[in-house]
Amino acid sequence: MTTSDLHLLFHPRSVAVVGASANIDSAGYDYTAALPKFGFTGAVYPINPRGGEIAGFPAYASLLDVPGDVDLVISCIPSGAVLNLIEQCGKKGVSFLHLFTAQFSETGDAAAAALERQVEAAAKTVGVRILGPNGLGLYHPAAGLSFRLDLPRAAGNVAVLSQSGNNAVEVVVRGAARGLKFGKVTNYGNGMDVTPAELLRYLAEDPETAVIGAYVEGVPDGRAFFEGLQQAAARKPVIIYKAGRTVAGAKSAASHTAALAGSHAVWSAAIAQAGAIEARTLEQLIDLLVAASLMPKPVGRSVAAAGGGGGRSVQSADACEEYGLIVAPMPDTVREQIRAKAPQVAGWVGNPVDQSILAGSGFSSNGILELMLADETYEIGIANVGEDWFFGRPEADDRLRHACNRLAAVVAKSPKPVAVVLGATETQEQWERTLVDSIRDDFVAKGVAVFPTVERAAYVLSKLAP
Amino acid sequence: MTTSDLHLLFHPRSVAVVGASANIDSAGYDYTAALPKFGFTGAVYPINPRGGEIAGFPAYASLLDVPGDVDLVISCIPSGAVLNLIEQCGKKGVSFLHLFTAQFSETGDAAAAALERQVEAAAKTVGVRILGPNGLGLYHPAAGLSFRLDLPRAAGNVAVLSQSGNNAVEVVVRGAARGLKFGKVTNYGNGMDVTPAELLRYLAEDPETAVIGAYVEGVPDGRAFFEGLQQAAARKPVIIYKAGRTVAGAKSAASHTAALAGSHAVWSAAIAQAGAIEARTLEQLIDLLVAASLMPKPVGRSVAAAGGGGGRSVQSADACEEYGLIVAPMPDTVREQIRAKAPQVAGWVGNPVDQSILAGSGFSSNGILELMLADETYEIGIANVGEDWFFGRPEADDRLRHACNRLAAVVAKSPKPVAVVLGATETQEQWERTLVDSIRDDFVAKGVAVFPTVERAAYVLSKLAP
Numbered sequence A, B: 001m002t003t004s005d006l007h008l009l010f011h012p013r014s015v016a017v018v019g020a021s022a023n024i025d026s027a028g029y030d031y032t033a034a035l036p037k038f039g040f041t042g043a044v045y046p047i048n049p050r051g052g053e054i055a056g057f058p059a060y061a062s063l064l065d066v067p068g069d070v071d072l073v074i075s076c077i078p079s080g081a082v083l084n085l086i087e088q089c090g091k092k093g094v095s096f097l098h099l100f101t102a103q104f105s106e107t108g109d110a111a112a113a114a115l116e117r118q119v120e121a122a123a124k125t126v127g128v129r130i131l132g133p134n135g136l137g138l139y140h141p142a143a144g145l146s147f148r149l150d151l152p153r154a155a156g157n158v159a160v161l162s163q164s165g166n167n168a169v170e171v172v173v174r175g176a177a178r179g180l181k182f183g184k185v186t187n188y189g190n191g192m193d194v195t196p197a198e199l200l201r202y203l204a205e206d207p208e209t210a211v212i213g214a215y216v217e218g219v220p221d222g223r224a225f226f227e228g229l230q231q232a233a234a235r236k237p238v239i240i241y242k243a244g245r246t247v248a249g250a251k252s253a254a255s256h257t258a259a260l261a262g263s264h265a266v267w268s269a270a271i272a273q274a275g276a277i278e279a280r281t282l283e284q285l286i287d288l289l290v291a292a293s294l295m296p297k298p299v300g301r302s303v304a305a306a307g308g309g310g311g312r313s314v315q316s317a318d319a320c321e322e323y324g325l326i327v328a329p330m331p332d333t334v335r336e337q338i339r340a341k342a343p344q345v346a347g348w349v350g351n352p353v354d355q356s357i358l359a360g361s362g363f364s365s366n367g368i369l370e371l372m373l374a375d376e377t378y379e380i381g382i383a384n385v386g387e388d389w390f391f392g393r394p395e396a397d398d399r400l401r402h403a404c405n406r407l408a409a410v411v412a413k414s415p416k417p418v419a420v421v422l423g424a425t426e427t428q429e430q431w432e433r434t435l436v437d438s439i440r441d442d443f444v445a446k447g448v449a450v451f452p453t454v455e456r457a458a459y460v461l462s463k464l465a466p
Helices: A003-010 A027-037 A079-092 A110-126 A165-177 A196-205 A222-233 A247-257 A264-273 A282-294 A310-322 A332-341 A365-373 A387-391 A396-413 A430-445 A454-464 B003-010 B027-037 B079-092 B110-126 B165-177 B196-205 B222-233 B247-257 B264-273 B282-294 B310-322 B332-341 B365-373 B387-391 B396-413 B430-445 B454-464
Strands: A014-018 A043-047 A072-075 A096-099 A129-131 A137-139 A155-162 A182-187 A211-216 A238-242 A277-279 A303-306 A380-384 A418-421 A449-451 B014-018 B043-047 B072-075 B096-099 B129-131 B137-139 B155-162 B182-187 B211-216 B238-242 B277-279 B303-306 B380-384 B418-421
Touching (some): A003 A096, A003 A129, A014 A027, A072 A079, A079 A096, A079 A110, A155 A196, A155 A282, A165 A211, A165 B310, A196 A211, A196 A222, A211 A282, A222 A238, A282 A449, A282 A454, A303 A310, A303 A365, A303 A454, A310 A454, A310 B165, A332 A365, A365 A380, A380 A396, A380 A454, A387 A396, A387 A430, A387 B165, A418 A454, A449 A454, B003 B096, B003 B129, B027 B043, B079 B096, B079 B110, B110 B129, B155 B165, B155 B282, B165 B182, B165 B211, B165 B282, B196 B211, B196 B222, B211 B282, B222 B238, B222 B264, B238 B264, B264 B277, B277 B282, B303 B365, B303 B454, B310 B380, B310 B454, B332 B365, B365 B380, B365 B396, B380 B396, B380 B454, B387 B396, B387 B430, B396 B418, B396 B430, B418 B454
Parallel strands (some): A014 A043, A014 A072, A072 A096, A096 A129, A155 A182, A238 A277, A303 A380, A380 A418, B014 B043, B014 B072, B096 B129, B155 B211, B238 B277, B303 B380
């Protein structure tokens, strides 16, 4: 198998949507309408026995009626009609068939599982490769493909493979708000033919892909998966969230996609051995993608932490040390620079830097963080915004923005990774919520990695540090 | 010591603010202006040598000029002026002096620490009790007291004691957005005289207080603290977040409040032995307060989980089982009720309930959750809203609200604790953010406990379950 095997899947020159529909509350509409919306430049063929127009394209009664070649067929028809469709795909010389169609082995029903095996055999016979079944398929904005109409059109280099459709969506929706821009996102569902192993091998060699995230419950062929993982992790950061770790989770995974979830200890060890990074929640998967995608890789574990009050300083120190970062004391070189400008706090200020003792000193925690990041003692920065303090002050909006602009400039200037900690919007007042969202958007627009808690920031830095 | 000892601290009949100021960007203004804003009904005396009017009250040049009795003095003056103030407090027969004033032992400076000891001795001599120094003091909306102008005026029964001012603020600001209503919130700072131990003993007996949360870095007298903790935990849920657990954290804690942070293993064991619940982050402290305050106490560990797609179901099962909850299979009693209405999914649906397989069945995951909660198999519920799915559908706003209203009704009907999982607002579109905030507000207004991830929901339920 070569890396070009999946090229047409991710870069089809023409797409037919079988089961396309003019009903805007249907997948058959979404797949069709997404193509022009995401700038797909090839031919689009909605297929619907009733003909008519769907999302602005004339519909064909059958795939066989389509005038041109078709690289990718997306199937939204019931499972019982799939064997017939495969036969048509063979006749048309279709390269890839994405089966959004579900109700196969994942139901746990013997007849449905048998149908899946028939589908697999028929596809092999006619030479069409299958993505799915029971998966949303592709979100690849650079190529004009999307499984939802509401996802960002901006293209990037973060690839995701996910067994679960909703989790793929969640990584994109929540990750985009944190600054991730996506390349090839694949919800492979049951992974019957195009497996996660093959996707990993392809993404390993794919020049568009810089970072890979994966949500897997189980895999049909563990050895192939770990070979793919090793190949990818040798070339770029790969983060794996393996779910179905527990008995109940595995049972649920089995009903979800009929893949064996496997023993977790073996998985953890194998992920580490392959050189990949393990996430244990979807939140961690997104956090790690944000860190790997937006920050320079840490070259060591010595962290300069700053911002927030005394409580946050203690919390920051605990989080860093518990996750294995080193909270090195403020070096004399930096302390003397502080003393030159603010002798009254020079003996008192430490690492982490407590913003609350700096009032009237002429220094902010951002200013001290800048000095620390310029010193060879530190290899990583963590900056607490401490927005709750601002909420209680007059002109909170202006002051918070001013402090955050200054912080963003410190981050931009430093070649070292700096994580910014800005809380979630669970605040009382609507203006506070809008303000926090807007500040986060500003950071994100400047390419800054933002985390809602200092523990999450420290965790990802500890996972990426050598 | 009796429980009435601190009564006048929390229910002063008159308050003088020494160092009151007309500058709206000063603590001396905030403490004065907060009194009328929060409905304080007693006498208010701003003290400022320049006289004039502050926040609508005539200012007095000295505490000794105040015409009436003063129960509580709030000090915003520099540390060097405190000994003189204590002498005046003695002359006026003041009961409590809250020293917002800082720059004592927490600086690590020997002269400042010596001044703190002098302050302690002087206060003993004249018979005035001291809260602080280096603390924001009191937020007790039922009595009209607040250390910030922007906190909620609604009064409740959640008490908080916190060594850190910013952390006290964060618990209130973030907790209120999650539905917490606060009783006696105390930022005791250096805890020189009124200690966390005494506060715990007082809150143990306080009829207004139903739940207690505490942020501590270290305590001056461990034995007294754990006696207070035991006394409180015997009567009501007490959640302790002990920071300064690591070497770096303890060092930072020492500079923060000059209290010895102590060995964490000893702390953990002692918290458990006292019957209190340990939180390891501020987020967990707030989550546990939300759970203890808003939900009935779980009587067992068997959890019915529902909602979200297949991925979320697997994730939910993992989270529950890893935290020690029991994901019991769907009992036949419930399965037969499902079969009566939706035979096509009855054999397939499991616990957790995968919403994505229910389309067209006549059941939603909320409907199935309702049946499960009515069954004796389950003692706890977890409901995933799965809002990201809705974002991609037409009429997302109406449909999401409809589903959440239905869910809120299911929660209200059940005598069992049900945690609702609704994600944070880190989404792409402003309308999605506003919608999530508004849905959370609706749940909160109905008294529903909402958690941003299923892992956080499972964690708190496991900590509160027997």
